[in-house]
Amino acid sequence: MNRERQVLARIERVRRRKPVVREELITLAHGAGGKATHTLIEAVFLEAFRNPLLEPLGDGALLAPAAERMAFTTDSFVVSPLFFPGGDIGDLAVNGTVNDLAMCGARPAHLSAGFILEEGFPVADLRRITASMAAAAEAAGVTIVTGDTKVVQRGKADGCYITTSGVGYVEQPVTLSAAGVRPGDAVIVSGSIGDHGAAVMLARDDYGIEASVASDTAPLHDIVAELLKALPEQVRTLRDATRGGVATVLNEVASASETAIVLREDAVPVRPEVTGICELLGLDPLYVACEGRFVAVVDGAHADQALDVLRGHPLGAGAAIIGSVAADPQGLVLLRTSFGGTRVVDVLVGDPLPRIC
Amino acid sequence: MNRERQVLARIERVRRRKPVVREELITLAHGAGGKATHTLIEAVFLEAFRNPLLEPLGDGALLAPAAERMAFTTDSFVVSPLFFPGGDIGDLAVNGTVNDLAMCGARPAHLSAGFILEEGFPVADLRRITASMAAAAEAAGVTIVTGDTKVVQRGKADGCYITTSGVGYVEQPVTLSAAGVRPGDAVIVSGSIGDHGAAVMLARDDYGIEASVASDTAPLHDIVAELLKALPEQVRTLRDATRGGVATVLNEVASASETAIVLREDAVPVRPEVTGICELLGLDPLYVACEGRFVAVVDGAHADQALDVLRGHPLGAGAAIIGSVAADPQGLVLLRTSFGGTRVVDVLVGDPLPRIC
Numbered sequence: 001m002n003r004e005r006q007v008l009a010r011i012e013r014v015r016r017r018k019p020v021v022r023e024e025l026i027t028l029a030h031g032a033g034g035k036a037t038h039t040l041i042e043a044v045f046l047e048a049f050r051n052p053l054l055e056p057l058g059d060g061a062l063l064a065p066a067a068e069r070m071a072f073t074t075d076s077f078v079v080s081p082l083f084f085p086g087g088d089i090g091d092l093a094v095n096g097t098v099n100d101l102a103m104c105g106a107r108p109a110h111l112s113a114g115f116i117l118e119e120g121f122p123v124a125d126l127r128r129i130t131a132s133m134a135a136a137a138e139a140a141g142v143t144i145v146t147g148d149t150k151v152v153q154r155g156k157a158d159g160c161y162i163t164t165s166g167v168g169y170v171e172q173p174v175t176l177s178a179a180g181v182r183p184g185d186a187v188i189v190s191g192s193i194g195d196h197g198a199a200v201m202l203a204r205d206d207y208g209i210e211a212s213v214a215s216d217t218a219p220l221h222d223i224v225a226e227l228l229k230a231l232p233e234q235v236r237t238l239r240d241a242t243r244g245g246v247a248t249v250l251n252e253v254a255s256a257s258e259t260a261i262v263l264r265e266d267a268v269p270v271r272p273e274v275t276g277i278c279e280l281l282g283l284d285p286l287y288v289a290c291e292g293r294f295v296a297v298v299d300g301a302h303a304d305q306a307l308d309v310l311r312g313h314p315l316g317a318g319a320a321i322i323g324s325v326a327a328d329p330q331g332l333v334l335l336r337t338s339f340g341g342t343r344v345v346d347v348l349v350g351d352p353l354p355r356i357c
Numbered sequence: 358m359n360r361e362r363q364v365l366a367r368i369e370r371v372r373r374r375k376p377v378v379r380e381e382l383i384t385l386a387h388g389a390g391g392k393a394t395h396t397l398i399e400a401v402f403l404e405a406f407r408n409p410l411l412e413p414l415g416d417g418a419l420l421a422p423a424a425e426r427m428a429f430t431t432d433s434f435v436v437s438p439l440f441f442p443g444g445d446i447g448d449l450a451v452n453g454t455v456n457d458l459a460m461c462g463a464r465p466a467h468l469s470a471g472f473i474l475e476e477g478f479p480v481a482d483l484r485r486i487t488a489s490m491a492a493a494a495e496a497a498g499v500t501i502v503t504g505d506t507k508v509v510q511r512g513k514a515d516g517c518y519i520t521t522s523g524v525g526y527v528e529q530p531v532t533l534s535a536a537g538v539r540p541g542d543a544v545i546v547s548g549s550i551g552d553h554g555a556a557v558m559l560a561r562d563d564y565g566i567e568a569s570v571a572s573d574t575a576p577l578h579d580i581v582a583e584l585l586k587a588l589p590e591q592v593r594t595l596r597d598a599t600r601g602g603v604a605t606v607l608n609e610v611a612s613a614s615e616t617a618i619v620l621r622e623d624a625v626p627v628r629p630e631v632t633g634i635c636e637l638l639g640l641d642p643l644y645v646a647c648e649g650r651f652v653a654v655v656d657g658a659h660a661d662q663a664l665d666v667l668r669g670h671p672l673g674a675g676a677a678i679i680g681s682v683a684a685d686p687q688g689l690v691l692l693r694t695s696f697g698g699t700r701v702v703d704v705l706v707g708d709p710l711p712r713i714c
Contacts, residue, residue, distance in 0.1 A: 008701070027708075031708065031711070032600060032707065032711070033599065033646075034601045034704050035703075035705060035709075037601075038704065056534070059430060059458075059461055060430030060458055060461045060463070060523075060525075061428070061430070062426055062427070062428055062429075062527065063426070064426060068422070069419055069420070070420045071418070071501055072420055072467060072524055073416055073503050073524055074471045074505050074520070076472070076505050076507045076508075078507045078509050101416075101417060103417070106416045110429060112431035112522050114431045114520040114522075116433050117526070119577075146429055147431060148433050150433045150434075150435045151516075153711065153712075156435075157511060157518075158509060158514075161473055163473075164473040166417075170419065183683060221612040239416065240416065243388075243394075244390030246389055248390055263398070287391075288405050332365060347391050348390060349392050355510075
């Protein structure tokens with residue numbers, strides 16, 4: 001009995017130790033739900049994301065809804081490489097979901113994070129990613145309140161995939177809908193386009209191009225809140241221009257509203273470095289992803305006011321009116337080129353840039 | 358101009374066609390956010406999950422919170438193989454998140470679904486999975502209201518990974534917490550354990566064992582609601598016994614409540630086929646995952662009543678009181694074996710069953 005007590009006391013001492021991940025690489029055991037999973041969760045995830053809602057580490061988090069309307073969204077992130085100039089998969093995963101909530105007119109509040117890790121993934125890289133997620137969450141004023149981790153065998157993933165979901169509260173009396181867009185509205189973009197896509201492409205060794213471009217990944221809830229506060233009834237719809245770029249987003253808007261969107265090529269803000277990279281790779285910047293830019297369609301009579309609000313915010317310094325909404329041809333996006341011609345800007349076909357987010 | 362009109366009219370006709378996925382295998386273009394992604398979303402996901410909240414296909418879904426307390430949860434699913442006796446990754450992903458919400462005492466309401474697909478994955482398999490998700494969602498009374506799809510290159514995933522997140526509403530005045538467990542409480546399991554893990558293992562060709570075992574994957578919100586209605590103040594905590602099994606869940610409870618949990622081996626319900634498989638593979642059924650069973654710790658004075666409620670529900674026919682809570686040794690789970698001995702049931706170490714869920 002004395003021996004049994006000693007054994008129990010030893011088990012207890014081991015258990016009460018502050019959890020430390022001693023392995024340098026992720027193993028399948030980290031995904032098994034047992035001791036290694038607990039250690040990983042406590043030493044890495046809880047350490048990075050600590051907050052009262054997450055801390056019970058239950059099957060879910062309990063929230064108190066803070067408004068009568070709530071937005072709910074999800075996004076999986078498989079960007080390659082995981083680290084690139086201006087960001088990494090961690091802040092991308094937080095900002096991406098924060099931005100989806102912002103585009104619904106919601107104040108982002110709580111995020112979940114599901115990790116799919118490849119056996120052999122360096123724990124140091126995971127710590128770097130979670131630190132980046134924690135910093136992005138703090139910057140966006142959200143808490144990561146629940147999560148999950150799975151580990152798959154070597155060769156069954158590519159390091160780390162992250163799925164974030166989010167809930168946010170719609171506190172302003174706005175109705176945002178692409179279907180509400182009408183002729184005479186103005187199309188505004190909050191800054192230069194294509195930076196994220198160009199930065200990720202350059203970070204891949206494949207191309208051997210050198211240029212100074214960084215991802216624009218950023219949380220858009222604050223600039224959106226300012227816009228909606230100033231023009232609660234004049235903003236028709238908001239869309240962040242991620243995969244498929246501005247062209248794809250505007251095609252969706254034109255289609256939903258049965259209007260035509262007419263862009264002026266010389267009004268679309270594109271950084272010269274991004275133009276250069278796109279020319280080298282045969283891409284049109286209108287299709288290249290941004291992760292910190294959005295398109296706002298607003299009542300044409302208030303376009304200048306909207307522009308002033310956006311430009312007054314650090315994330316909207318490069319905002320520009322890039323076009324307007326017409327009645328015909330319904331459902332199409334047209335571009336008036338700098339040479340005076342007009343071409344149809346169709347939805348993206350194929351995948352010029354796999355795994356950009 | 359006439360020619361331009363004809364071109365526009367043709368584009369328009371193509372666009373208005375009912376979307377059809379013509380490819381038999383998933384391509385990178387299905388994840389690019391453009392035309393192929395839209396077609397996949399409309400022809401496969403929207404077709405399977407159609408509901409008014411999903412239909413706008415916006416950046417997120419707008420919900421009206423239905424109670425003052427809300428549960429929020431997420432789980433990634435990487436089960437291998439994707440199809441197994443009794444279920445597939447689709448109903449597993451829906452039931453898993455439904456059950457996490459149920460364990461919080463919430464009525465599951467809305468789910469999100471994030472897909473990470475491997476290039477070359479058969480579209481027919483994806484349809485089978487989404488049909489299974491739709492059926493599981495309908496059975497559980499939840500709607501899938503928002504989602505996301507990414508495609509990674511061949512060899513960077515294993516067919517299909519799914520991350521579901523969920524929101525649910527806590528409508529009953531319950532307080533569930535592992536920390537609230539106290540000496541004298543009873544430990545109940547809602548049915549035989551280990552069926553899911555055993556079924557998935559057998560579905561892998563590796564073992565060459567033949568036996569008739571099916572996954573127990575099932576939505577637990579209804580049986581949980583009946584239990585909480587009958588005993589709102591006597592149920593201390595609820596945990597679904599997934600990865601790591603009953604042993605791991607009970608270790609978490611013992612640790613959080615600083616109590617001891619004493620199990621009676623002969624009271625733990627295990628189907629003979631599952632016992633047989635576990636013996637062949639050198640596994641302890643206490644560590645094998647269930648996907649439609651949960652552990653309830655209830656006030657000892659109401660244990661029989663709880664058992665009656667559970668057994669009165671189709672998903673609780675095999676419910677059993679498997680042990681009780683004691684004051685010492687704090688934080689440990691002990692098993693009184695059929696031979697009269699006692700052994701410590703520690704947290705799972707290593708991963709005997711990778712990718713069980």
